[in-house]
Amino acid sequence: EVQLVESGGGLVQPGGSLRLSCAASGFTFSSYAMSWVRQAPGKGLEWVSAISGSGGSTYYADSVKGRFTISRDNSKNTLYLQMNSLRAEDTAVYYCAKESGSIVGATTYDYWGQGTLVTVSS
Amino acid sequence: QSVLTQPPSVSAAPGQKVTISCSGSSSNIGNNYVSWYQQLPGTAPKLLIYDNNKRPSGIPDRFSGSKSGTSATLGITGLQTGDEADYYCGTWDSSLSAGQVFGGGTKLTVL
Numbered sequence: 001e002v003q004l005v006e007s008g009g010g011l012v013q014p015g016g017s018l019r020l021s022c023a024a025s026g027f028t029f030s031s032y033a034m035s036w037v038r039q040a041p042g043k044g045l046e047w048v049s050a051i052s053g054s055g056g057s058t059y060y061a062d063s064v065k066g067r068f069t070i071s072r073d074n075s076k077n078t079l080y081l082q083m084n085s086l087r088a089e090d091t092a093v094y095y096c097a098k099e100s101g102s103i104v105g106a107t108t109y110d111y112w113g114q115g116t117l118v119t120v121s122s
Numbered sequence: 123q124s125v126l127t128q129p130p131s132v133s134a135a136p137g138q139k140v141t142i143s144c145s146g147s148s149s150n151i152g153n154n155y156v157s158w159y160q161q162l163p164g165t166a167p168k169l170l171i172y173d174n175n176k177r178p179s180g181i182p183d184r185f186s187g188s189k190s191g192t193s194a195t196l197g198i199t200g201l202q203t204g205d206e207a208d209y210y211c212g213t214w215d216s217s218l219s220a221g222q223v224f225g226g227g228t229k230l231t232v233l
C-alpha cells in the first residue's frame with residue numbers, strides 16, 4: 001500500500017525557515033517523480049515544486065523560486081522541502097504528491113499525503 | 123487567479139448528472155493530459171481521472187472525463203450525497219514558467 005506521510009509543519013515567524021519531510025513507502029521511491037502542492041486556508045490547490053525520480057531535475061513555481069529548495073534522499077525514501085524567507089502568504093497545508101512516472105509533468109498525481117500545516121505569523 | 127478556469131460551483135439533485143468544465147490554453151490543456159481530483163471536506167485530494175478520460179482502479183464509472191482542444195470536462199452521473207466535494211482539474215503547463223497548473227476548484231453541492 002502506497003503511503004506518504006508529511007511532517008515538519010508548524011508556526012514560524014516571517015523571514016524564518018522550515019524543512020518539510022515526506023516519508024514514502026509501498027513503492028519504489030526512486031522510480032517516481034514527486035511534487036509539493038499547497039493549499040492556503042479556504043483556497044484552491046497551488047503547485048509548489050517538483051523533482052524527478054533521480055533528483056536530477058527540479059522545478060519551482062515563480063512564487064517560491066529562490067526561497068524554497070526541493071530535494072530527495074532515495075536511500076531513505078524521503079522527499080524534502082526546505083523553505084526559507086517565509087512570508088505570510090506561504091501559510092498553507094503542504095501536500096506531497098507522487099507522480100505515476102519518473103519524469104516530472106508527464107503523468108498524474110496518483111497518491112497524495114495527508115498534508116502538514118505551515119503557519120507564517122508573528 | 124488560476125491558470126485553468128473552472129466554475130466556482132455547480133449543483134444538482136441526487137441521481138442527476140452534472141458536468142464541470144475546465145478551460146485552459148495551448149500551453150497546458152491543449153498539449154498535455156488532464157487529470158481531475160476530488161477533495162472531500164477536510165481530506166487530501168484524490169485522483170479521479172487521468173490522461174483525460176481514464177479512471178484509476180476503484181473509481182466508479184459514474185465519473186468520466188473528456189477533452190477537446192483547450193478545454194476539458196468532468197462528468198458525474200447518478201449523483202450521490204457522498205459526491206459533495208471540491209473538484210480540481212490539473213495539467214502540466216509547458217510555457218516559459220513550466221509547472222503543474224490547477225483550476226480554481228468547483229464546489230459540487232448535491233441538493
